[in-house]
Amino acid sequence: MSDPLHLLKDALKKQGYSVTSPRQAVFKQLLGKEPLSMHELVLQTSSVDRASVYRTVALFEELGIIIRVNIGWKYKVELSEMFSTHHHHMSCTNCERTIALDEASLEQAIEALCRDKQFMPTAHQIEIQGLCRDCQTKAATA
DSSP states (O other): OOOHHHHHHHHHHHTTOOOOHHHHHHHHHHTTSOOBOHHHHHHHTTTSOHHHHHHHHHHHHHTTSEEEEEETTEEEEEEOTTTSOOOEEEEETTTOOEEEEOOHHHHHHHHHHHHHTTOOOSOOOOEEEEOOHHHHHHHHHO
């Protein structure tokens, strides 16, 4: 995979947008990390004002640079498959931790199901909700 910052610059310039400091700051906070809520992203991008973070996320989503990861009725954001491999998520309903799930067997099962049902998927996203190990341990000792 090419240099992520170079890919970002190309994606922005192709659509006529410049690479600004706030855009780079938001991108760097998402690079190589688990999905972040908007609140977490704003806190972690303290050098950028809140409105600029929201505008940057809206632009990045429009350009396919980031995607929303639906966590129940809420969402988090992460970089799109342009910057990482395709994966799914497990989310803890107690602490809201999000864990990437990159399992080849899951993808094979999805492909087989689609073939069996003669269905041509254009996209898919799977979320498994439950309790992470830490929350299970806390619940067992309480």
